[in-house]
Amino acid sequence: MKQIKHILFSLFAIGLLYSLGMFALKTIKYKQRPAIFITNDYYNWKGGDTYLKYKEFNRSQLHDIVFAGSSRAYRGYSPYIFGNHNYYTFNLGTSAQSIKNTFFVIKHYIDSTNCKVLLLDVFAGAFTKNQLESSSDLIENISKPIAAYDIAWHNKEVRTINLAAFRYLSENDSAYFKKKDYKGKGYSSRTDSMPKNKQAQFFSNEKLSHKTIEIDDEQISYFDKIITMCHTRGVKLVCVYSPVSYFYDYSQHNNFISLIKKNIEVNDVIFYDFSKLENLSSAYHFYDDSHLNEAGVSIFNEELIKQLQTDNLIKINATN
Amino acid sequence: MLFNSLDFFKFFSVVFLFWLVTPSRLKWAILLAASLFFYAWEKPIYLGLLITTILVTYYSALKMDEFKKQMSKKRLFLYLGLLFNLGILIVFKYLGFFTDIASQIAGLFSSTINIEPLKIILPIGISFYTFQSIGYSLDVYYGLRKPEKQLGYFALFVSFFPQILSGPIGRSSELFPQIHQNQNFSWDNIGYGIQRFTWGLFKKIVIADRLDVYVNSIYGNIDGNQGSVLWLGTLLFAFQLYADFSAYTDMAIGVARFFGFKLAENFDFPFISKSVTEFWRRWHMSLSGWLRDYLYTPIQFSKKKWKQWATVYAIFLTFIICGLWHGAKFTFVIFGIIQGLALTYEMLTRDKRQKWSKTFPPLFYNSFSWIVTFIFTLISFVFFRADTTPQAFLLLKKAFSSFYDIHAVKDFIVQAGGIKFLFSMLLLLFFILSDKLFSLSFLNQSKKPFVLNLMVSSLIVLIILFGTFGKVNFIYFQF
């Protein structure tokens, strides 16, 4: 039939033209980088800390703790400080990692043979609909291709499918850039603190504007899935709300906590709220409203270790 | 429901399936049910308004026919239909504007009188379906059309979902014959529908929505931008508006064709116009045609004795109303007035310009006319896009003082993503250059089916690769 022929021809033409287009976007280079990255704001260069940390993560060794979450995770939990106490840990947090994407990270990387405790840094930003930034970072940089395709597929987004196709074509390309503040073991840190003028800015804009963060139901359901998956895989799950500065918009904090507490309490998950850790100074221990600098991390991590030891989540090592 | 949304895709699939399996003579009922559902989707409450519009217009037309020999009674029922349609349009669209003016005037005289400006949410598509209903009432009144007796058919005429939100504004002479004739499935229609819809989708999400970001950033900061950048912003807005609205029209036409309906065309490459008069023959044709037939001509002939001043009077009144039709804002009134000025100028210099066109070399004269027309269009679009009148004038003041500042443009490009911005411009250039090829090939089916097929496939690939996927409303939804 004539129409069937037309449909088949179209499908063939679309497939062919798409492949050619992708190939061109990979081959044509701008400043030594593939042209695809100039076609959309959400496409990032391959490389950086995400690329390095997933390559570095040793899936066949048993870790005391693996950290997961957003930039507040990979900038807030230092495997080196935990190492000082002889704990073997690694940080798998990535930029703006949504809860849904955390689920896929756990699905493809974490089980009882390589992780005793999974420490998930929770915060409202990871529970919103907005997840393209995190997905595109992971699809390009996560070490297992299958994990990348899984994330791309579950985003139900044309752009993530494009990135997955691009990844398929460029699997053997090396990374295009490195990040200065990446310290290894999945951890990044900065030493500066918030400049005075920026503090004032936060007061005038961010703190007073009270941007409403809309919690997405799908993210909540993935939070549930994380809890179930950790349970079935025999990995202990600990959720932590890490410290925020005085400049952080705190107005929605209680709302958010009560929302996730439901899931936490029903499933007997351990939860620590360190959002207002007293020994921290907003002026010296943060480099912006919601990210600790190195000095802040060291205070917070020491407190956290004490807490985890008290609750018997990690054993007190004899050497210390 | 946006045409470029998953919701619409699901809705359309269901409707089309039902339409396919329904016997020919009942297919209209499926379309009517779908249309009412479609209209109720965002704000169910306004469905009541639409249904009342349908009933009042339907009834008044029947009565006009009944009293066709008694002019005074006939006129009474015309007024009933007109007053109702204009009434809801005024209440829902302009009452806020008028009370706002009233409160400002009251404020001038006394500080104790306090008129609270009303805030009413505009029912979507109201400007379009009330105009379509008014056109029908007048057609019946002038004896151009017998009133539609079958209420269902008439309801479908007013509410047909592809066009209810943003036109094209349909004419009774075009649509009723199609409603009466039972439409059946045809592969040709499907093919045509897919082509027009895909072309519209491309214009919407690859071109218009991409430009939206830049236009918003420039128009959001008129104070901080140099005249040169403001020109750039206005130029991009012109193409955004054209791409966005013609995209909507293409999608509407495409969707309607699936069900065998041929809707009116709305655009005929407006930016190649060499005069403002020509521009209005090529831009939003269903509206300008409506205004010509139901507003401009009656006004013009009512003042016939004034000779050419009747035309000037009619032009100004029509274009002020045209401006206001776009929104209850002074910026739109000014938009209408400067269009009226340009059209009047062109009318009064008609003979002179004809002489000029013969004295100067055609290439020179045509290019000059085109450039002047295009720049005029851009200036008028400033009033179309700016949020307030002072902002529009500020923009124009800067546009005519610092238009030479190329460095500011360079800075803007860097800020807007450098190479990423230039890539968007490349896509825009592709659209500008290929607009005629795609539009005409699809419109006239002037290429071999195999070539048309290949063109659609390429567009689909461009949409997948470079589409802006997210919710950006059609600009004309607010009118």
Add this chain to the structure above:
Amino acid sequence: MEKYHKQLTQVFRNVFQNNAIEITRSTTAADIDQWDSITHLDLITATEESFSIEITGFDVMGLKNVGDLLDLITRKLED
């Protein structure tokens, strides 16, 4: 009928300053370059003068082509 046609042709030629214009019953504004919504008024006024009739705004609305105009003239003259 024929004589109206001839006379109307002359009106068209005068208004649009073009002696080559030929009109038939199915001629519309689209067929004659200069015939648009602005010159329409001149055309109708000239028709009124030539045939000594009065055409109202209401009459004008019913016109779709030259045929309609001829019918209108006939009706006005013979009523």
